[in-house]
Amino acid sequence: MRIYKEISEEIKQIQNSYVILGNFDGVHLGHRELIQKSVEQSMNKKGKSIIYTFSPHPEQLLSPDSFSGYITSPNIKEQLLEECGIDILIYHPFSKEFSLKTPEEFIKDYLVRYLKPKKVFVGFNFSFGRGGKGNPAVLSELGKKYNFQTQVEPPVYLNQLPISSSRIRQCLEVGDINLAKSLLGYWPKLEGRVVSGDKMGRQLGFPTANLFINNDIILPKTGVYATYTTLDGEKYKSVTNIGFKPTFSAKSLSVEIHILNFTKNLYGENLQISFVQKLRDEKRFTNVNELKQQISFDVNIAKTILDKVLT
Numbered sequence: 001m002r003i004y005k006e007i008s009e010e011i012k013q014i015q016n017s018y019v020i021l022g023n024f025d026g027v028h029l030g031h032r033e034l035i036q037k038s039v040e041q042s043m044n045k046k047g048k049s050i051i052y053t054f055s056p057h058p059e060q061l062l063s064p065d066s067f068s069g070y071i072t073s074p075n076i077k078e079q080l081l082e083e084c085g086i087d088i089l090i091y092h093p094f095s096k097e098f099s100l101k102t103p104e105e106f107i108k109d110y111l112v113r114y115l116k117p118k119k120v121f122v123g124f125n126f127s128f129g130r131g132g133k134g135n136p137a138v139l140s141e142l143g144k145k146y147n148f149q150t151q152v153e154p155p156v157y158l159n160q161l162p163i164s165s166s167r168i169r170q171c172l173e174v175g176d177i178n179l180a181k182s183l184l185g186y187w188p189k190l191e192g193r194v195v196s197g198d199k200m201g202r203q204l205g206f207p208t209a210n211l212f213i214n215n216d217i218i219l220p221k222t223g224v225y226a227t228y229t230t231l232d233g234e235k236y237k238s239v240t241n242i243g244f245k246p247t248f249s250a251k252s253l254s255v256e257i258h259i260l261n262f263t264k265n266l267y268g269e270n271l272q273i274s275f276v277q278k279l280r281d282e283k284r285f286t287n288v289n290e291l292k293q294q295i296s297f298d299v300n301i302a303k304t305i306l307d308k309v310l311t
Contacts, residue, residue, distance in 0.1 A: 001082040004090045005055075011114045014088065016047035019117040022126055023057055023165070026071035027080035029185045030123065030156040030163040037151065038121045039085040047118060048087045052111070054094040060216065061094055068169050069218030076189050076272070103134030107142045119149040125164075126152075158182060175221035175278045187228075187274040188220065190255065194266045197256065206295050208241075208256040209266045211273070219255065224279045226302035228310055229259050230272040236262055237306040239298050240273055243282040258295075260303060277305050 004011060020038045024031050035051075042049040055074075059067045072080070081089055092098075092110070101109070106129055111117060120143060128134035136152040143150040155162035163183050171180035172188060180188045190213060197210030213219065222243035229238040237260040244253060257273060259266075279298050285291040 001078070001086055002088045003078065004088070005093075007090070007092055007110060007114060011090065014048055014050070014115060016042075016045065017050050017088075017115045017117045018042035018045070018047050018119050018121070019050045019052050019111065019115055020121045021052050021111075021128065022123060024051060024053055024077065024081070025057060025165045026168050026184055027077060027084070028071075028163055028165065028168060028183050029158075030153075032084060032185060033156050034121055034123055034153040035081070035084045035086065037153065038119075041119065042087070045118070049085065050088045050090060050115065050117075051081055051086050052090045052092065052115075055091040056094055058094055058099065061096065062099060068173070069216055071165060071168055071172070071184075071218060072189065073191050073214065073217060076191055080186075100130050103129030103138050104142060105129070106134070107139070107146060112146045112148070117148045119151060121151045121153065123153050124155055169218055172218050172220045175223055177220065177225070177275050177278055180275075187276055189272055189274050190217065190219070191270065191272040192255070194269050194271060196267065197254070206258045206292075206299070208258045209269075209271060211255040211257060211271060213255055219253075220275055220278070222253070223281045224298055225275050226277045226279055226305040227257065227273050227275050228306055229257055230274070231266075231269060235310055236260065237303060237310060238273070239279070239295075239302045240275070241282070258299070260299060276309055 018038050018041055020034060022031070039049045057067065057070065078089060111120070120139065122136055122139060124136065126136060126139075136150070140150045157163065161167065168180050168183050171183065177188060190211070192211040192213040194209045195212045197208065219242055225240045225242070227238045227240040229236045239258045239260070241256045242253070257271065279301055283294070285294065
């Protein structure tokens with residue numbers, strides 16, 4: 001999959017393009033229905049399937065108070081899109097100036113000028129242009145004017161409610177990993193770089209990797225989770241704590257991973273964490289021994305859960 005971080009003249013060289021417009025945060029099952037149809041049609045016509053997305057997310061720039069964060073980092077998003085069979089990913093830098101473009105200006109000056117699409121795919125609730133005035137019906141009319149077909153994907157439902165990125169964010173905020181997984185089609189993921197911590201886990205006999213996560217990524221609710229950790233393509237059983245370590249009265253939120261039966265030094269490594277099940281909420285323990293007993297119990301429960309996942 002080729003990736004373009006900006007709109008450039010080089011993009012004009014792409015021929016026979018089948019373009020999917022959207023933000024695709026999480027690359028959930030609703031997105032995948034749309035992507036699959038584009039990929040299949042582009043392959044049948046010997047064309048290129050193209051994701052045309054925006055960075056940062058328009059809501060992050062225009063309504064920062066209501067934007068709770070990204071479900072996936074750019075790297076995870078790119079991995080997922082490549083797995084879906086996308087040929088080209090284009091990030092359009094989103095700015096307040098760009099947000100003032102009318103729907104037709106966006107289509108004419110960017111989509112048609114640079115890509116000359118054969119067909120454009122969108123979800124049922126896609127909006128674009130100044131004030132979000134562009135919608136699938138407007139896109140269809142512009143397609144007739146600028147000579148491209150349009151295809152609108154209806155909502156994909158789970159439990160009688162449409163699958164959406166906002167619904168997944170809500171699941172993560174309350175720690176409902178099972179429902180989030182059902183909506184995403186994969187276990188929710190975080191990734192980050194291992195940084196120096198307080199080494200408290202090592203003193204307890206359960207060494208942990210302290211993960212730095214960008215602050216625009218939404219975290220699952222504070223608590224202890226059965227997870228698996230991916231490093232250099234290998235998957236390891238792990239237990240992850242998100243929270244403030246109340247027993248030690250920590251003042252800042254941390255994400256700490258204990259990898260089972262693992263002794264390698266991880267400082268500076270990039271880890272990907274997949275959340276499988278929430279084990280419990282954070283809790284303040286009366287003494288260190290009580291905490292150690294609980295961690296040992298958490299590890300045993302996590303191993304039982306993960307034995308069924310990592311086979």
